[in-house]
Amino acid sequence: MTFNIRIGTILMQDRPLMSQRLGLQPDSYSGRWSVIRALNGFSLDRKVRAAGWNSFFMAGTITASAFGSIKEGSVRTALQRIFSKVRAEDFNCLEVTGIVARRFLGVPYVTVSAHSRHLQQGSFLDNPRARKAGQTAVDWVRA
Secondary structure: OOOOOOOOOEEEEEOHHHHHHHHOOOOEEEEOEEEEEEHHHHHHHHHHHHHHEEEEEEEEEEEEEEOOOOOOHHHHHHHHHHHHHHHOOOOEEEEEEEEEEEEEEOOOEEEEHHHHHOEEEEOOOHHHHHHHHHHHHHHHHHO
8 A cells, every 4th residue: 555655644663552542543554664544743642642641752853865756665765764763762653744855966865854752651751671671562462
């Protein structure tokens, strides 16, 4: 299935129990990442808070580039690079905040920017060790 990824698109790691508990409707996108249907950052925050959970928006911008014009393939390649950066920090969600087409010496490339998000039940952001343990538990259940 092809998706029109644009600014404001929310992507989340595949976590069926969390999606079900929060009432989210994910569509598989790439590997372990899904696009959350019909939600932007504001709507996601409202839905998460209504369920008694918290949504954290990380201030640091994550960027990645890929060769090609603004097409699904180039954007997907750049997003896969962003996924690996977010995965290393063990955050479970991200929001696309920029998609820019550029050229260098006549060669087109796309730069995608995103911000990490993290959804959890507690009101204080879990430390990296706790986020890693949660991710390990999810990976163990899948295996």
